[in-house]
Amino acid sequence: MGLQLTLDAADRLDALLADSGGSPVHFREAAKVLVRAARVPDVVARRLVDEVVRADARLHWRSADEVGRPGAAPARLLEEAAFCVFDLETTGMRPGADRIVEIGAVRVVALEAAGSFERLVDPGVPIPPAVQRLTGLGDRAVRGRGPVGPSLDAFVRFAGDACLVAHNARFDVGFLDAALGRRHGRRSAAPVVDTVALARALLPARRGRFSLAALADRFDTTVTPCHRALPDAQATAELLLALLGLAQERGARTVDDLVRLCRPRARPAHDRRRLAEAAPRAPGTYVMRDANGRALYVGTAGDLRRRTQGYFRGGVQPRGVERALGAVDRLDYAEAGSAFEARLDEIRLILELRPSANRRGVRPERSAFLRLSGAVPRLSVSATGDLPPATDALPGLHLPDVRVGPLGRRADVERVAAALRLAYGLRSCRSARPVEGTCLQGRLGRCLAPCRGGAAAAAHDEAARAVWRVLVAGGTVPTERLRERRRRLVAGLRFEEAAALRDLEAALRRAGRTLA
Incomplete structure (x- = not known):
């Protein structure tokens, strides 16, 4: 097996x-x-x-x-218990595919720090640029540090029989179990305390984020989290000690009491998790239906089983989905050849079924489309009802007019269009044929200015072809172009413009997952 x-x-x-x-x-x-x-x-x-x-x-x-389950160990009192507070830095977010880069841990015994652990690991793959910027760890820093196996074994010895503690433990324990599974064919059996869940349970009146940085600021920890394993583990250990006092005020006496506090409240949807057992491990779409067969919610996933099981095992969902889960009687599945194909199927089903729990379900016509059209190609945003049949030609390019969508709310799609125009230098003026000398964007270097004719017009046509390929064939979106422009703005101390460009870049990355 x-x-x-x-x-x-x-x-x-x-x-x-x-x-x-x-x-x-x-x-x-x-x-x-x-x-x-x-x-x-x-x-x-x-x-x-x-x-x-x-x-x-x-x-x-x-x-x-x-x-x-293995025979229960004697109840461990909180003031006597051993905790291993740990944090992992990784190459990504997927425990089964991405790798551990750094392990940091602090052992807490009898409510006092009793040792620390820190290891860098060579993941055997390049560290993505985003992770390098976040952690400061590059390929040179981990080269020659050795594979994860020996460091993992040393960490297990350091943790011993202690209760494992992590902030957002699902992430860290997921990577730990995946690594243990690859090395030993087993996962950890230690009890786990998640300080995010514990803080939510003990601070119900708190409004705002439960990130490690926010809670470290709230409890004024001496160590500031900085996306490195040991400092983050040290900050989490201080947070744990503060939360233990609050938990004892709530009547918690043992580690088991603490683990129970972390568990999400029982939800009616949990009893329906059998509905997800038949879901395939493949990309596709799913439809939640009530006892009368009415569609309540339509979704898409790269792994249908994992996604649908998450509804019945995880925490509370957005309000509309939570209502759908309370009434769901069956789940229908349809596999797709790719995530992009599944996304197109999802759009079609939402338009056809209009499920009440989908944000676009009741009025899908309010979703916006991207359109590339015109004698001098222009990228625009329109609602479904505003678009004539997309049969016009792009005369200078010998390519058909193209529209893609629906891609979401109009404001979001406007940001995507602005990011694509800026990345490729497409014109933003509304005239059918721009007039030379009127283009401020061209003077500022934000547009290739086809109104100048000659080489500028040819360059604009080539840029329009590249955008056409992105929209039609799902090419790679050019976030690097925006990133380089943002670096120049920062170097010139134009921070507000750089921040606006960062938002456009984020919108383009999100759209890229749909267009890919």
């Missing part, structure tokens, strides 16, 4: 044990969850269950026939 299949199966068994209140379950019942069949031969059932149990530290054979 492959690693990913084993982890998925272990998650299903762990959910089964949670439903049983922690009581052991017979291996035949466990096998039914794994293979989703009414009857499984005992020999096959025992072999399947045993393979999953041996690969996951959360599971244990409680008897010859029953699977449960």
Whole structure:
């Protein structure tokens, strides 16, 4: 059984044990969850269950026939307990694909710091520029530091039997478990405390963000988080000690009490998680329907099973989606060949079904389109109702008029259009044929000024062809052009213009995920 299949199966068994209140379950019942069949031969059932149990530290054979969780350790009082507060810096956001770059940890015993741990790791792949800017860690800093395996083993020894603590623990523990799975075929069985969830539970009246930086400022920690593993772990440790005092005021006495405080409140949608079990691990669209078959919500995902399971396992969703989850009776799935194809299917379904929980569901015609048209090509934004059939030609380019969308709210699409015009030097004037000498944007170097004719007009036509390819074929969006222009503005101390350009760049990156 492959690693990913084993982890998925272990998650299903762990959910089964949670439903049983922690009581052991017979291996035949466990096998039914794994293979989703009414009857499984005992020999096959025992072999399947045993393979999953041996690969996951959360599971244990409680008897010859029953699977449960490992025997509970004696309750650890908060004032005596050991905590390993840790933070990871990584090459990206995906535990299964991206890699650990740095590990930092602080061990807290009896409410006092009792040691620290810090390791740099060579991920074996280039560190993306965005991560380098965020952390200050470049490829040269980690070259020759060795692979993650030995550092991971050293971290496990440092943590020992302590309760693991992290800020936004789902991210850090996800990477930790993925690395442990690749190295040892098992994941961590230690209890986990998430300081984000703990702060939300203990500070219900707080309005605003629960980021590490915001909470460190709120509790005036001596260490300032800076997106490096050890300083962030040290700040989180100080935050933990402050929250422990609040938790004790709420009646928490043991580590188990603390873990329970971190758990999200039970939601009615949790009981419907079986609806997501049949979802394929493939890109596509899904439709939530009520008992009468009415469409409540339409969505798209690169991994349909992971996305839909998240609705029933995770925290509270946006208000409209939460209402849909309260009424959902079935989920319909449709696989797609790519994420882009799935996005187009989603748009079509929203226009056709008009689901009430989608922001564009009730009035999809309010969503905006990008259009490239005109004798001297111009990129514009229009609503669906404003567009004539897109059959006009771009005369100078020998290309058809093109429109793409709907891409979202008009204000957002206007920012995307402005970013594309600036990145490629397309004209922004509204006249059908611009007149030479009237173009301020050309004088400022923001437009290629086709009104000048000759080489300038040819350069503008070539830029329009490049934009056409982005819109039609999903080419790479040119954020680097904007980034270079932003650097020049910063160097010239034109910070307000640089900030505005940064917002345009962000809008273009978001649109790039749709156009890709």
